Amino acid sequence: MVIDFSFSNYRSFKDNTEFTLKADSIKSKIDNTFEVDFNSGNTISLLKTAVVYGANASGKSNFIKAFLAFTWLIKNSYKFELNKQQIECYEPFELDINTQDSPVNFKISFAIDAIKYDYEISFSKRKIDFEKLDFSPKGQTSNLFERVLSEDSDYDTIELGKNLVDKRIPKKVFKNQLYLSKFGIDTPHDQLTTVYRYLTNINVWNASNKRTINDLSKEISELIAQPENEKFKNRLSKLIRISDTKIESISSKELKRKSFKLPEELPGEIVDKFYENNRIRTFSYHKVFDGKDEKGLREFDFNAKESTGTKVLFALGGKILKTLENGGVVVFDELDNSLHPKLCKFLIRLFNSKISNPKNAQLIFATHEVTLLDKDVFRKDQIWFAQKNKFGCSELYCANEFEGVRDNTNFELWYRTGKFGGNPKIKEIEFIYE
Template sequence: MIIEFSYQNFRSFRDATTFLMKADAGKSKLDNTFIVEFNTGNSIQLLKTAVIYGANASGKSNFIRAFFALTFLIKNSAKFNIDQNQLITYEPYELDIHTINAPISFKIAFILKDIKYEFEIAYNKNRITYEKLNFSPKGQVSNIYTRIISEKENYDTIELGKNLLDKKINKKVFKNQLYLSKFGIETPHDELTPIFQYLSNINIWNAYDKFSISDLSKEIATSIAQPENKILKDRLSKLIRVSDTRIESIGSKELKKDNFKFPEEIPENVINDFLRANRFQTFAIHKLFDGKKEIGKTEFDFDRKESVGTQVLLALGGKILQTLENGGILVIDELDNSLHPKLCKFLIRLFNSKISNPKNAQLIFATHEVTLLDHDVFRKDQIWFVQKDKHGNSELYNAGDFEGIRDSTNFEVWYRTGKFGGNPEIKEIEFIYE
């Protein structure tokens, strides 16, 4: 579970920014929180969901992209060639001459197997400039490893902490690679590989990006086609059915080459790549009528015959149900895209419910939909806002920071009337046509 995520000098965020999933001392909506007991006897109360609001171009999506940049480097940097000239996730704040070439930094605090970990990195255009992994197995912070920066060699060295049990590992890493990344790609390790897996498995999706939704739909189609995932398929069918789509159930089937008509001039390797990418097809079962009389069922190709909103529901709903079943963290940009607000609230409540979220999975999402600002859905510590200052710098702040705010406050009214900020300041019509 995530406790805290901090970053600095990333895209529109110039200053040090901290996002928390730690609950405040409030006693309302305790189902929206959960308690983790550490092996030391101490405990921490965390939130199951958090929402981020802000005007267009305020920085909401950049907040989501910060998660993506960190996890991308963890998942992929061990594959970077030594001669790779630029880290593609290096996107600093470019409206200040002091930051335009400065390092980007990330820090994430999380809990894995009831132990708290902290992972910190910094990097510039060409190399990793800082990397450290700490944990607190006995309550006190202890270092697992620290990166030692070399100014002369084309690689850095690693200093291992005293509490790392298996020290028979390579202690060198190329300058453009994260050391942690090596333990999910080339070097198995009983202590470090689970940390790599945990952080790299943070799921990040953009509901507004049709390519992202298409990729996610293919992933869900592959999952529900497997017999061992029958429970997921049945729950997804129920979710789509209760969403008033008039779909009775959904399924997925494997397609063969004969199911497609390829022009003769297309090379075989291109055909094979296409078949691998489109191996499974999702279908929807609808009732078939003769006038008003139901006479059977009929099958629809999900991608060709269902609405965009229903396709988004299949993709996001499938991923949400997977996350609830397995545990973990799901981060979504534009959750409300093509989905009715009531349906969005329902999906959020799936995370806040003890029945549907027994493993305490966490959902973090950005949205414009103000009707989700319902005090029956959120506590004040679950609500965040992003707003740009006069320098174009994005600032992230929590609803709980405001004086007079309570968990019973009408959050939507406060937001609509500008008490929280985060709303666009739109000039009058005359400004455009003067």
């Protein structure tokens, strides 16, 4: 589970920005929190959900993209070619000449198996400027590895910590590659591969992006097509059914090549790629009637016949249910896209419930939907806002920083009336047409 995430000089965020899932000591909505008992004997309380609000271009999407850039670099930098490949996710703050060529910085604190870890990186357009991994197995921080920069070589060296088990691993890494990235592909290691797997399994999705929804739908379709996932398929069917879609159930199956009528003159590699992308077909099942009498179920091609909102529910709902089943962290931009606010609240409540979230999975999301600012859904320490200052810098702050705000405060009213900030400042019509 994630404890803290901080970053600086990334997109619209110039200064160091700190986001935390540590829970305040307030007693309300205890089900929205869970306890982590570290091996050191220390205990902290963490939040299961957090939401970020803000006007258009306030920085809330850039906050989500910070998670994506961080995990993407860990997952992909192992394959960067020496001196040839720029680091694609290098996007510094460009409205200040002092930062436009400076490193981007990320740091995350998280827990795996009751042990706290801290991983920190800095990177420029073509090189990693800093990389360090610490852990605290017995309450005191101990280093697992730290990058040592080299000025006259094509690679940096790695200094391994005394508590790192099995030091028979490479101790050199190209300048544009993260050292941790190597332990998910070609170098297995009991400690480092575990950290790599955890961080790259933080799922980050833009729910308003059609391609993202299609990719996620394909992933969910593949899952429910597997017989061993029957329980998951049934649970997803129930979620879609109770959402008033009039769908009774869903299923996916693999079609045979002969099911597709393609021109014979198409090259084999194109046919193979088409089949791979379309071999799994999802179906929905609706009741059919003879007047008022029910006559059974009819099968429909899900992608061809169902609404955009139902397709989004299938994709996001499936990912949410899988995250709840396995544990972990899922991050969404525009969670409310094509979904009714009441349904969004239900999906959030799935994380806050001990029944549906026994493994304490965490949900972080950004939205414009103000009706989700419900005191019956969120505590004040779960609500965040993004806002730009006069210099074009995004700032992130929590509702619990405001004097007078309580957990029974009408959060939606405070936000609508501007008490929290984070609202657009729209000029009058006369200003536009003067």
